[in-house]
Amino acid sequence: MSDPSILSPLPRVMLEPLVRAALLEDLGRAGDITTDAIIPSGMRTQVALVARQNGVVAGLDLAALAFALIDPAIVMETEAPDGSPVRPGQVLARVSGPARGILTAERTALNFLCHLSGVATGTASIVTAIAGSKARVVCTRKTMPGLRAVQKYAVRAGGGSNHRFGLDDAVLIKDNHIAVAGGITPAVKRARAATGHMVKIEVEVDTMSQLEEVMRVGADAVLLDNMGPEMLREAVGMIGGRAIAEASGRINPQTAPAIAQAGVDLISVGWLTHSVAVLDIGMDYEAG
Template sequence: MELSPLPQIMFEPLVRATLLEDLGRAGDITTDAIVPADASATVTLAARQDGVVAGLDIAACAFRTIDPGIEIAVARPDGSRVRAGEAIATTHGSARTLLTAERTALNFLCHLSGIATATAAIVDAIRDHKAQIVCTRKTTPGLRALEKYAVRAGGGSNHRFGLDDAVLIKDNHIAIAGDIRTAIRRAKAACGHMVKIEVEVDTLDQLEIALETGVDAVLLDNMSPEQLARAVAMVGGRAVTEASGRVTPATAPAIAATGVDLISIGWLTHSAPILDIGLDTV
């Protein structure tokens, strides 16, 4: 599926806020003291390790927010796989701008590329199965749209963007409501026909009750592959099945082999290591 770019209005305020955080009260005093105002330079954004690119538009925005005249030639667009040492993009313009915006640009680019790279590793691990890899709401505050975009760049899909997307009845909702049936019935009564309802279960007995009451999706939480296979058979296509918990590139194939539709992973957005990308003068 083609990767659609994020509209600039979604990330430009974040980039501006991040630049302001870095520039502080006096600007880049190091660069301004050393680099002549009229100096120009060409730099390359290059991968230091193998991975998947995500966040080039955000990095470009960091440079062009300081100087709209900065020229950027993209060699490996978002969603591309890169090898260590490979150039991702070349940037030319004011040397002061390139140095001042460098860290902000790289912070976004390395972080988002790290998410895309981690996602791609899981997607590759389950390529022989139908399951899709999806992220969660466990995102860095303020960066959810960007991090979920990075998951898409890595070949994954997105779960809810917010609490208003769909109903997801979790264990604490059930505990306060009293039981699964009550929680589901209340959700159905309160939400319109366009709103999907998913319920989290951690036992097959809970799953049976959820199916009897009627839901659109079931979140099979921390079940073993054997339990997941039984759960998928019980569902029999009556609801979307989503597995969650203890998912790594090593465990994902066995989980996917159970026939679940989705595998959700929180650490993709909250704990994926960065992809090491550097800025080198040409």
């Protein structure tokens, strides 16, 4: 998990379009007809956002924004900030104010909070598994459409680091680029000629012969795809510190330690953002 004191929150201007779109989707054409029918308009209440599982929390700012956009009179006070380890029964935040607004925003707030806490928790599971090694856990571009910025924020909350944010961050020459370009060497040479001096070049390889070619032509980083620990150790030796060594391919907390011990610099994990399980968090009534 990340140190909550140094985890930089995303600015509201980045979060508001996501939360507003989610609320509008939920409100539909007539608003919250259930809550409006059974809760008096002047009623106030207080609830707690409570963890049901062990994990790492992320997404509290989006939850707070969901409540605030429905009713600015709703106040959310955080007790376990993003990046904090949490246990079952722990209160993450308390929310108080107009009851209608709290109930209407509940699901949108929890959707963001549970999902992003799941991303942070999954990240922390691998960070913990490789503790003591030099390797860092990084995410990928395999993010849910529209949620890349907040998912990558949640990876940071879990103690991980970010890979590219988009296609314009850096050059990553993958297998299909190599196939269409006619090989590693022409692909790297064209990339180097077309990009500026600040742009890094990484090449994906899955065989030692490909790695040999990359090291001849030169690259800033090498993505070692679906290699076992022994092959990774050999690859790291061949790279010899001349490029960043990144391992990828179906890595989980059980397989990560041996991969880290092979000497790679980075371990990239796609499931952290494309298929991670949510962290179970609920909203519990406390007082009217």
